[in-house]
Amino acid sequence: MEATEEARQKRNYEERQKRLEKQYETNFYALDTKTTGAEKNHPIQVAVILYENGRPTERYNQYFMPTVKIGQRAKMVHGLTKKELKKKQAKEWTKGASELLTHFLTEQPDLPIVSHSVDKLYNYVLKPAYERVGNLA
Numbered sequence: 001m002e003a004t005e006e007a008r009q010k011r012n013y014e015e016r017q018k019r020l021e022k023q024y025e026t027n028f029y030a031l032d033t034k035t036t037g038a039e040k041n042h043p044i045q046v047a048v049i050l051y052e053n054g055r056p057t058e059r060y061n062q063y064f065m066p067t068v069k070i071g072q073r074a075k076m077v078h079g080l081t082k083k084e085l086k087k088k089q090a091k092e093w094t095k096g097a098s099e100l101l102t103h104f105l106t107e108q109p110d111l112p113i114v115s116h117s118v119d120k121l122y123n124y125v126l127k128p129a130y131e132r133v134g135n136l137a
Contacts, residue, residue, distance in 0.1 A: 027052045029105060031115040033125050037074025041124045042066040043093060044080055048104060050111075060104045062097060063090035098129035 027050075034045035044066050050058040065085050075081060091097060105113070115121050 026054065027108065028111050029113045031113050031121065033115075033117075033121055034078045034080055035074065035120065035124055036066045036068055037071035037077070038068050040068045041120070042068055043125045044070065044085060044090070045078075046101060046125060048101070050104075050108070058104070058107075060101065062100070063088045064093040064097065065090040066093075095132045098132035101125075101129050102133050 030049045030051060032045075032047045033043055036042045036044060043064055045063050046060070047062075048060040049056045063080075063085055065082065070081060
């Protein structure tokens with residue numbers, strides 16, 4: 001009887017695994033940002049992972065040195081300071097940086113972008129990036 005119970009448990013496990021794999025056959029971009037949080041909100045980190053068939057296949061992660069002060073509340077949330085950003089060799093948020101991000105996101109333009117704080121992401125990162133390269137998001 002134990003062998004039958006083990007076989008049943010194994011079948012159940014395999015069926016669950018197949019359902020999970022099918023559930024995550026989706027391709028999408030996962031995007032996360034960190035910003036200065038000040039009135040003139042600037043991106044200080046943009047990270048994107050391309051998931052294909054539920055597995056991460058490509059990554060984009062860049063730190064940016066803001067030209068405005070990082071708000072105290074933002075520092076408490078993400079812990080990034082200008083000193084930390086300098087250690088991480090943060091670059092300026094330029095047209096070139098925008099081109100890299102928009103190119104990465106348009107490699108597969110029909111894929112959804114999954115993120116939190118979408119309004120902040122759109123207004124302070126995606127829209128300015130696409131505008132810099134002459135494209136509206």
